[in-house]
Amino acid sequence: MPVIESKYKPRFYFKNGFISTVYSGLIRRVSLNQERERITLPDGDFLDLDWSHAKEKSEKLIVLLHGLEGNGQRPYMTGTAKLFNKNGIDAVCVNFRGCSGEDNLKFKSYHSGATEDLEAIIEHAVSKKHYSEIYLKGISLGANMILKYLGERPTVPKQLKAAIAVSVPCYLSGSAAELHTFKNKLYHDRFLRHLVNRIKIKQKRFPEQLSVKALESIKTLMDFDNIYTSRAHGFEDALDYYTRCSSLQFLENIKIPTLIINALNDSFLSPECFPVKEAKNNENLYLEMPKHGGHSGFIDKKNVYYNEKCALEFVNN
Missing domain, CATH: 3.40.50.1820 (Alpha/Beta hydrolase fold, catalytic domain)
Incomplete structure (x- = not known):
C-alpha cells in the first residue's frame, strides 16, 4: 500500500x-x-x-x-x-x-x-x-x-x-549502530545497565555457560549481544543474530x-x-x-x- x-x-x-x-x-x-x-x-x-x-x-x-x-x-x-x-x-x-x-x-x-x-x-x-x-x-x-x-x-x-x-x-544491524552513536549514549548506557544487571543473576545460576570474566568484558550493547544474546539463543554472534532476526x-x-x-x-x-x-x-x-x-x-x-x-x-x- x-x-x-x-x-x-x-x-x-x-x-x-x-x-x-x-x-x-x-x-x-x-x-x-x-x-x-x-x-x-x-x-x-x-x-x-x-x-x-x-x-x-x-x-x-x-x-x-x-x-x-x-x-x-x-x-x-x-x-x-x-x-x-x-x-x-x-x-x-x-x-x-x-x-x-x-x-x-x-x-x-x-x-x-x-x-x-x-x-x-x-x-x-x-x-x-x-x-x-x-x-x-x-x-x-x-x-x-x-x-x-x-x-x-x-x-x-x-x-x-x-x-x-x-x-x-x-533492520536490527542499522538500529544497533544508531544506538552506539553519541546522540544515543544516554539510552545506550541505560539499556546496558539494566541488561547487565539482569544477566548477573543468570551468571550465578549458570556459571558454566557465562563466566565472570565474560560478564565483566561487556562494555557495549554489541558486546552484550555477542557474549550473551547470541550464545544463549543459538546464533553465531551479534551480526548473525541481527541478520537472521531483522x-x-x-x-x-x-x-x-x-x-x-x-x-x-x-x-x-x-x-x-x-x-x-x-x-x-x-x-x-x-x-x-x-x-x-x-x-x-x-x-x-x-x-x-x-x-x-x-x-x-x-x-x-
Whole structure:
C-alpha cells in the first residue's frame, strides 16, 4: 500500500524527539487493573501475561508486546490496553521471559526474533475459544517480533485479523549502530545497565555457560549481544543474530493488514528502518512516518497517544 500521510501534530515542545521519548518512558503514568496469568512454554519455561478486560464479555483481544527491558506495566502497554478495554476489546500485556519481576528458568531469555514464544502466546489465546478476532501490537523490539512472526510463516491462525508495529527497528544491524552513536549514549548506557544487571543473576545460576570474566568484558550493547544474546539463543554472534532476526526481510510475505508507525525523528532507527519500498509492494502493509514522535513518544491529548488511537482505528476498519 502507498505510504500513509501522517496527521500527527504534537504540541511544539513535544516535537523534539529526545523530549518526547524521555517523557513517554519516564514520566507518563497510566492506571490499569490487571490480572496475572502464568503459562508454561513448550520448553518448560514460563511467561507471565497481564490481562485487562472490557466491561462486557468480548470476542476481541489485543496482544501487546513490549520493547527492550520493558514489561506489561509500561505506560505504552497499559495505555493501549486501557483504550481498547474502554472500546469493548480485551487486552493482554505480555511480559517476555525474565521481564515480569522474576527470572525465568532457562539460561536463555528473550530477543527481537523469539517468535516461538509469540506463537505460544497466540495459541494460548486461541485456546480460550471465545476470541474470534485477535490483534497484535508491539513496540520497538516487540514490534520487530510481530513483523517477523507474520512474515516468516506460510499461514497464521485465522483469528489473527490485524497488527500494529510502532517504533520498529526492522533492520536490527542499522538500529544497533544508531544506538552506539553519541546522540544515543544516554539510552545506550541505560539499556546496558539494566541488561547487565539482569544477566548477573543468570551468571550465578549458570556459571558454566557465562563466566565472570565474560560478564565483566561487556562494555557495549554489541558486546552484550555477542557474549550473551547470541550464545544463549543459538546464533553465531551479534551480526548473525541481527541478520537472521531483522523483520525487514519478511515484510513482503505478510498476509494480514499491518500498520507500521515509525517517526522520522526516532534516533534509534537507521534509514533502512523506513520500509517504503516494501510497503508499496505489499497491499497488506501500511506505513506511516510522522515527522515527530521520537521513539514510542507519540504524545497526544488526554494521555491517549496518537499511535494508540491509530491502532484502535486500524483494527476497527
